[in-house]
Amino acid sequence: MITILHNNRCGKSRAALQFLESKGLQFEVRNYLENPLSEVEIEDLLSKLDTSIHNIIRKNEDLWKENFSETTYSDSGLVSILANYPKLLQRPIVIKDNKAIIAREIEKLEKFL
Template sequence: MITILHNNRCGKSRAALQLLESKGIDFETRLYLENPLSEVEIEDLLEKLELSADDLIRKNEELWKEKFSSVSYSQQGLISILANYPKLLQRPIVIIGNKAIIARDLERLEQFLS
């Protein structure tokens, strides 16, 4: 099963969703702002992405700049921040089995789907 972690307000997320729909792919949509990921789910996602928590944070968000940017955090600390502030999660993320990508680039998403 394919899952997309989706934010309706994000143009890149809407484009990725539209690409999946246009290909007739069966997928599940998780509106992660309404249904945030737990710390365990974020840890699992990081393994699938082969990234660190630092790579998963949207550092240009005002929330990050105002609340978190002036301090260094451990991996677990960043995971906790992402679980409590899902707005900081990079998007969209497409998950297939034990692999995942941050799917901002539609060409990269197409390659991931093939």
């Protein structure tokens, strides 16, 4: 099963969703702002992405700059921040089986699928 962690206000996320639809693939859309990931789900996602928590946080967001940028956090602290402030999650993320990618480029998404 394919899942897209989607934010409809994001152009890259809308483009990835449109690409999945154009391929006729069956997939699930999870609006992670309305249905945030739990800490356990974030840890699982990191494993599927094979990356560090630092790579999935949007550090250019004002929310990050104003509230979190001045402090150093442990990885578990960052997971907790992301669970509580889902707006900080990189997007879109596409999950397929036990792998996932940050699908900002359609070419990368196409290769992944």
